[in-house]
Amino acid sequence: MPTVELRFAALNGHVRTARMIATAVSRRAGVPVGATDEIKLAVTEACARAVRVNRRHAPQAPVHVALTETPDTFTVTVADRGQAGDEVAPGPDGGLVTASTLLDLEPESTAPPWWSEPADDDPAADSAGFPPGLGLALIEGLVDEVQISRGADGIGTVVAMTWHTGAVVPPSVPAL
């Protein structure tokens, strides 16, 4: 059972609230201080993505956030009610593509396609032509484990992000 659950209307202004709650609960759960910044950013990206997806497909539906702690893990799930696969950019191995790959800023690339497009003057377009899926790609770089699945009733996407909070496993030492 989740430690804390939160449902909020699909509005950008509530993303900060979700971020603050996740931060507070993660601290209580004993997440190392160094991981707090990662949790803040990952939760923000996941919630901002869910808000966008809901506003496109189900503007009346709330975004659902569940924060769950076990002795060794802290997990945040963020569920939207949009179309499956919206703003999910799968990588070649079936996992998520990394942010630098998605932005085509790998060492061998010179001018990524999104880069040469002129700045968009549409006030709604704050993404500067970033490809959809950047939020999840960023999360991939911030989280110990991330799982993307369909909603339980087949609607929407659930992003589950897990951080390991237990004692750090020491590198294996050869038995004497």
Place this chain on the structure above:
Amino acid sequence: MDLSLTTRQEGNHTVVVVGGEIDVYTAPKLREQLIDLVSGGSYNLVVDMEGVEFLDSTGLGVLVGGLKRVRAHDGSLHLVCTQERILKIFRITGLTKVFPIHSSVEDALAANE
């Protein structure tokens, strides 16, 4: 904490001092500020992010949009940031290759002389 923005002129550069949280909700305010500056003829910008407590991908998008705008006028957009938690986001995305990032406003101004 909300987003705070102040600007000042340093020679032919405009320094934008940003404080607080840049996220999906507050980023439009920064976007408007950058658009206003470019519309007003300021094409050489230094964005001082030392007071920024949080930055998300929307904020990154706004900075990239600003960079595209000044480049359209042969201008420049330099960042000032020494905070590890903010720099990390630029590294994860590879955007360290896109933005010149400096450790102080003085360095940013000197680099763009």
